Amino acid sequence: MKLLITGATGKVGQHLLSSLLADPRHAETQVVALCHNRSVQQTDRLRVVRGSIADPSVVAAAMAGVTQVLHLAAVKESPDLAIDVSVKGMFVLLEAFRANPAAKRFVLLSGDCSVGHIFQAYPAPITESDPRRAYPGCYALTKVIEEVMLEQYGHQYGLDGCVLRAPWIMEKDDLRYAMSFGDDQFGGPAWSDLMPQETLAAARAGNHVPVMRDANGAPLRRNFVHVDDVVSALMTALDHPAAARQTFNIAMAEPLDYGQFAAIMGRRTGARPVDIPTSFHSNWLDCSKAGLLLGWRPTVDLETLIERAWRYERAAEDPRVVWYPG
Incomplete structure (x- = not known):
């Protein structure tokens, strides 16, 4: 497995890298970290590519030979960055991934902002089949767009994408x-x-x-979730057969x-x-689908x-x- 991680210097990314590189099951996994403003320390198993996620040449260099992508990078309420980073960046990543003959799975870490968090009313626990109803702001909007883009690349090109939808981590x-x-x-x-x-x-x-x-x-x-449980869900979704082209809520029980x-x-x-x-x-994020299909449960x-x-x-x-x- 050769893994490309965006957002490797963030809260989730740092925990994920340390867990992945220490896991005996991933002893042969090679990792590429696409970094922009901050960076991580390179090792014999971790290569760093510096540059913007919205730059096709940078992304192409990072994507070479990659089998799985973990897209963790995001910008919050930053209207001046939302389109270039979140929307264009997602598009550039997806285009490079589908052009890569080694590509297997693209995993997106999304959020419960795409279903409206505490701003939208739901009469029952929120499942993955409920419609997307974002709360106000550009961050929630871009997460909806990212989820839809990944879903459509599955329909258009057969790309194997998986969405993990987490609340406040x-x-x-x-x-x-x-x-x-x-x-x-x-x-x-x-x-x-x-x-x-x-x-x-x-x-x-x-x-x-x-x-x-x-x-x-x-x-x-x-809804809340601990970063340890997010990391375990991401590592499970990397290559689990049942995660193919699926969306999963990932939260505390x-x-x-x-x-x-x-x-x-x-x-x-x-x-x-x-x-x-x-x-x-x-509201209540229903995580039973992740338990049923992936065997994942929060700890x-x-x-x-x-x-x-x-x-x-x-x-x-x-x-x-x-x-x-x-």
Whole structure:
């Protein structure tokens, strides 16, 4: 196997590279990392190609002899980059892949933004057959376009593509900072957009945890997934026969329930809940298809996610990195 990875320097890419190169099952796998602004260290099994994903000559050089592609690269809410990187870059990658006689499978890491995340209401758990209904913003739009492009290349050219659709990907202490009322809050939505200033100030002054409530007034249920489970799903999808031309939801077995989260934190730390009314909708990504066809199941549940996030201690050489606004 010869694997091309885009986004190798990102949150998922770094974990994937270390897992892949350490896995005895991939001892013979050669890896090409297509890097632009940041890079990784080359080894005897890892070659780096520098340049833009939207440059056909750069992509062609990276694609030579590649059997599988893992497309992890993305830009978030950056309208000035969305078309050139996400749309043109996807097209250039697909064109180079279908022209490559060694090509076997193209795996795209997508997101639940393509089905609207907490912005769109669903009457039942969200499956892979539900229509794409993106939430506002260019990032969600480009993920829909990428998914459709890969799907159409299957119809048009018989290309073997697989989509893994993940929600907010957690690592290290991400969850702790996602739930922080301080200026160090990670991701979104920002509490200042949802709470009166005096309520937010009071929450910051004590030991409190947020309980977002959905449009019906119930504690919001929102999907998360740990990066370890994303990596295991990606490595499974690389060559699993049942992944051919399929889309899979990849998430925790149950969404994070803000009410359950507050109860756990109350027992652990004595934190008191702060209700935050929102217009968001609770949703539930159904991952049973991945379990049935791939044998993939998440290993990190809510209790484990909390334990890891609150136990994690950062070293001086391990600064917090906000990979994207959230």
